Amino acid sequence: MKQKWLLTGTALMLAAALAGCGNTPAADQTAKISMEQAQTAALDAANIEAADADISSATLSEVAGITCYKVEFTSGDYTYAYSINAESGEVLEASYRDKNAAPADSTQTDTTASGVTTTPAQTTPNTNISTGAVDEAKAQEIALAHAGVNAADATITKSKLDYDDGRQIYELEWYANGAKYDYEIAVATGEIVNSGYEAKTVVGTGNSATVSEATAKQTALARVSGATEKDIYEWKLDYDDGRPEYEGKIIYGGTEYEFTIDTVSGNVTEWEAETLNR
Incomplete structure (x- = not known):
């Protein structure tokens, strides 16, 4: 299955900046919601019960002046990534993909300190493939x-x-x-x-x-x-x-x-x- 990405709310104006949310060190954070509340907001947005999710990471960061939590988890055959506004609890960015699928093709690559090359995730919603029962x-x-x-x-x-x-x-x-x-x-x-x-x-x-x-x-x-x-x-x-x-x-x-x-x-x-x- 190809990757599918969905941007919601104010993230349409901040998508480029928020793509790196959670990867940039944060300083002097003034979050009004807790990490647990951010995780709950992400699970609720994905309509997934906490018992059915395996949260792999949850970090707090500030990008473009927006303090947000980056919550990543897996459930079933999919991996999910959510950016949650740390002040309002609003979902700023959401994405999911088949956890067994290879990353989408991209002309940009990043190299980690260990020398392993990774491909950035696709940030454009994929609306060409139906994932439901109605064609x-x-x-x-x-x-x-x-x-x-x-x-x-x-x-x-x-x-x-x-x-x-x-x-x-x-x-x-x-x-x-x-x-x-x-x-x-x-x-x-x-x-x-x-x-x-x-x-x-x-x-x-x-x-x-x-x-x-x-x-x-x-x-x-x-x-x-x-x-x-x-x-x-x-x-x-x-x-x-x-x-x-x-x-x-x-x-x-x-x-x-x-x-x-x-x-x-x-x-x-x-x-x-x-x-x-x-």
Whole structure:
């Protein structure tokens, strides 16, 4: 298996500096969390129980003015390395690789005092290989079925692997029936992490709503099985280029739905769903 690396949080701006975290002597550290808390934060981020992990090293260092812990451990077939902000406990950098895999190819090498040459770890997220149970074709099938779109009617413009909050996902984008669809599918489970679409709106000539608020609300609620008006948390009449539209939000069943309804045609022109507390 190839190495896979994931940068999160503020590490996107500090990745180059943090790559050496733990290897530079630290002076006058002012850590607000303990080494044990840093180890716990790393294990929690990796979703690994302490009993299942073998921590090989944990060091405190200061790089680019950031005090951090470098926590390295193995679990199962993988080796993990985490950089934890020593003040906030935030995960600044995270990586994992197959512990039996050879280091990734690189044009840069470092030589230790013993004369042994080592290859620096890859620092670019590898999103070309799926490590889960859902392949790209299945992800597309799940998204299209959820959207109620036939594959023959869809023009897919983006289909790629990426990461979201530490888990691998497929990012999908396509056009069909005059609308643009965006979906994120979890590789490991096939869960729909995010979904949304934006429909083309035919410009009208009037500025007054012809579809009542009550009718528009029922149109939105009909898309969320089991939801009622008490699950509508936001609702307003707004204007887009002089054309009236309803904007609202429904929270039901652990999912947040945001939508726009054209007040002239009564059609849903924008719809986005996002899973909460994941």
